[in-house]
Amino acid sequence: MSNKPSTLFDKVWDSHVVRQIEDGPDVFFIDRHFIHEVTSPVAFGGLESRGLKVLFPERTFATADHNTPTINQHLPVQDPLSAKQLKALEENSGRYGISHWGLGNPKNGIVHVVGPENGITLPGMTIVCGDSHTSTHGAFGAIAFGIGTSEVEMVLTSQCIMQPKPLKMRINVNGKLGKGVTPKDVILYIIAKISTSGATGYFVEYAGDVFENMSMEGRMTVCNMSIEMGARGGMIAPDDTTFNYIKGRELAPKGEEWEKQLAYWKTLKTDEGATFDVEYNYDAADIEPMITFGTNPGMGIGISQLIPKAADLTGGITTYEKSLKYMGFSEDEKMIGKKVDYVFIGSCTNGRIEDFRAFATIIKGRKKADHVTAWIVPGSHIVRQQIQEEGILDILTEAGFELREPGCSACLAMNDDKIPAGKYAVSTSNRNFEGRQGPGSRTLLASPLVAAAAAVTGYVTDPRELMESNELEAASV
Numbered sequence: 001m002s003n004k005p006s007t008l009f010d011k012v013w014d015s016h017v018v019r020q021i022e023d024g025p026d027v028f029f030i031d032r033h034f035i036h037e038v039t040s041p042v043a044f045g046g047l048e049s050r051g052l053k054v055l056f057p058e059r060t061f062a063t064a065d066h067n068t069p070t071i072n073q074h075l076p077v078q079d080p081l082s083a084k085q086l087k088a089l090e091e092n093s094g095r096y097g098i099s100h101w102g103l104g105n106p107k108n109g110i111v112h113v114v115g116p117e118n119g120i121t122l123p124g125m126t127i128v129c130g131d132s133h134t135s136t137h138g139a140f141g142a143i144a145f146g147i148g149t150s151e152v153e154m155v156l157t158s159q160c161i162m163q164p165k166p167l168k169m170r171i172n173v174n175g176k177l178g179k180g181v182t183p184k185d186v187i188l189y190i191i192a193k194i195s196t197s198g199a200t201g202y203f204v205e206y207a208g209d210v211f212e213n214m215s216m217e218g219r220m221t222v223c224n225m226s227i228e229m230g231a232r233g234g235m236i237a238p239d240d241t242t243f244n245y246i247k248g249r250e251l252a253p254k255g256e257e258w259e260k261q262l263a264y265w266k267t268l269k270t271d272e273g274a275t276f277d278v279e280y281n282y283d284a285a286d287i288e289p290m291i292t293f294g295t296n297p298g299m300g301i302g303i304s305q306l307i308p309k310a311a312d313l314t315g316g317i318t319t320y321e322k323s324l325k326y327m328g329f330s331e332d333e334k335m336i337g338k339k340v341d342y343v344f345i346g347s348c349t350n351g352r353i354e355d356f357r358a359f360a361t362i363i364k365g366r367k368k369a370d371h372v373t374a375w376i377v378p379g380s381h382i383v384r385q386q387i388q389e390e391g392i393l394d395i396l397t398e399a400g401f402e403l404r405e406p407g408c409s410a411c412l413a414m415n416d417d418k419i420p421a422g423k424y425a426v427s428t429s430n431r432n433f434e435g436r437q438g439p440g441s442r443t444l445l446a447s448p449l450v451a452a453a454a455a456v457t458g459y460v461t462d463p464r465e466l467m468e469s470n471e472l473e474a475a476s477v
């Protein structure tokens with residue numbers, strides 16, 4: 001064994017290489033495979049037509065999320081394609097002996113929410129799913145990435161995948177985050193700095209005080225959006241925050257096995273002196289609540305700033321102008337004060353309990369703006385239950401909001417929750433591409449706090465102003 005300092009990424013990657021192909025990709029073992037209704041039917045069809053079996057059904061987990069309705073889930077699903085895909089997931093899971101958390105199952109929810117909350121996602125693992133935002137699981141010190149349909153079939157039948165080893169990038173953010181600055185703002189800031197292609201070909205490790213002090217929910221938000229800067233994935237070294245989050249979860253190791261795993265997990269950190277191909281350093285104090293103004297997640301600014309001028313940018317000016325035209329915005333304008341039609345809080349980026357707690361801090365004692373349609377969508381039934389148990393549902397109801405049932409909802413236009421053409425949505429999801437939330441929809445990506453401020457004022461609003469007035473009121477009671 002080499003004594004050379006090693007990165008967290010190398011430790012996990014190298015321990016999963018089954019075979020190295022000269023000048024080719026590595027044959028890479030996969031510990032956990034998550035599947036959902038959209039990308040799995042074709043893969044199962046491939047298995048069936050070739051007479052193949054699922055090699056390790058106990059390593060595969062199925063949940064229904066992408067095209068599920070977020071109201072009346074007890075009724076038959078109306079959309080024929082969605083109904084067919086949901087049925088196929090159920091039948092294929094049953095046929096091959098795979099755990100299936102379909103609609104109505106208390107463990108159902110978005111794949112990247114239910115994996116961690118049930119203790120399936122663990123440090124040092126390799127995890128794949130036919131969804132780009134599988135990078136979420138990297139928050140636990142796992143190597144996790146999205147795969148295509150043919151790769152889903154490959155993993156089902158061999159539990160391996162062919163992967164070239166990515167380059168390594170480390171992003172350090174140190175210092176103290178300011179008021180109203182959340183993990184979502186941190187990652188939107190990083191993407192705005194690095195650009196949507198700045199990490200292409202790399203696997204990112206996030207390091208520094210800001211991530212060390214972040215909750216697991218926050219770390220998941222950050223790792224979730226690694227893909228939006230082109231990275232293969234992102235990861236954070238596991239620590240006591242990670243271990244405390246996992247301990248006691250239903251499928252997490254218990255007893256002696258817990259102690260054994262814990263000893264291994266504690267070795268999963270980048271050694272002093274290990275090197276990266278690229279490294280970036282940022283100061284937490286430079287980050288303010290963020291909002292996007294364009295049609296990719298890198299087109300984000302601090303909420304108090306002006307939309308940049310095309311002349312100040314390097315390259316891509318035609319695309320920039322096209323993007324602003326689609327959004328109905330002009331350069332050098334303020335984002336604050338722009339009218340908002342829809343607010344969406346949810347998705348695998350911000351559909352966890354901490355996100356709803358943050359949302360509630362702003363809306364408490366206020367009312368939803370009359371012209372705003374709000375979709376409040378928990379990432380899972382477990383999150384929904386927490387919202388009820390913690391009294392957040394009462395705050396939502398008093399403010400005129402309705403809590404929906406879990407699913408991907410308005411993250412992507414694959415179910416009934418679509419933003420109409422031309423309408424503006426402040427959304428806590430991860431992508432603002434043209435039409436992502438519905439044909440012609442206009443998405444402003446932001447944190448749960450910015451979403452809450454928009455929901456109660458009806459306009460893009462700096463959440464710090466509302467936080468201040470809530471604090472003043474609390475102080476005067």
Ligand code: SF4
Nearest residue numbers: 131133347348408411
């Ligand atoms: S919420 Fe969006 S990004 Fe996340 S799993 Fe669903 S569709 Fe994919």
